[in-house]
Amino acid sequence: MLYRFREAQSIEKGHSRLAQRRPYLASQVNTLEEAQRWRRDVIREISQNVSRINDMSLPESQIRDLNDEINKLLRTKNHWERRVLELGGPNYRRIGPKMLDHQGREVPGNRGYKYFGRAKDLPGVREMLEQEANVKPKRTKAELMRHMDATYYGFGNEDDDSELLEYERKITEERINKLRRTHDATLESDSSSDTSSD
Secondary structure (H helix, E strand, C coil): CHHHHHHHHHHHHCCCCCCCCCCCCCHCCCHHHHHHHHHHHHHHHHHHHHHHHHHCCCHHHHHHHHHHHHHHHHHHHHHHHHHHHHHHHCHHHHHHHCECCCCCCCCCCCCCCCCCCHHHCCCCCCHHHHHHHHCCCCCCHHHHHCCCCCCCCCCCHHHHHHHHHHHHHHHHHHHHHHHHHHHHHHHCCCCCHHHHHC
């Protein structure tokens, strides 16, 4: 009660101002300092919620709600970082920390929905995270090229292809004979038409 009285007194004297509400859209802010202030405010809220989500007395529904709220705040933080960059500030996405696991690798699913603290232990979430971790990462172009040698490009040993070479020779002979027959037939029809026209 005394706190409220003292706050009202300081507002009347002009020493303190009421706390401002964060703008709904980051594009409504036009100064770099203000955009950085609101970004810091969002980060403070994220850190408070992450510490609250580890509370052992919270029921499952509140853990899910807190995790949803943290993810919403992360999206809001991205909006403020984009606005800071538009106003000429630093690129926090490039210099920001990456989410790493206990082995120092980047966490799978780092771009989308994230799970924090006790939310990782919720039913269904742990199994989903284990499945994401077990998915083999796509091989890079360098890894694929490492396994390509001359046989990939068809420069292998030709001795092993004797059956193929025999088949090709047989098909070639058949096509040549067919062409000769059609050519001979064409010549005969041309010669017969020449003699009849004389």
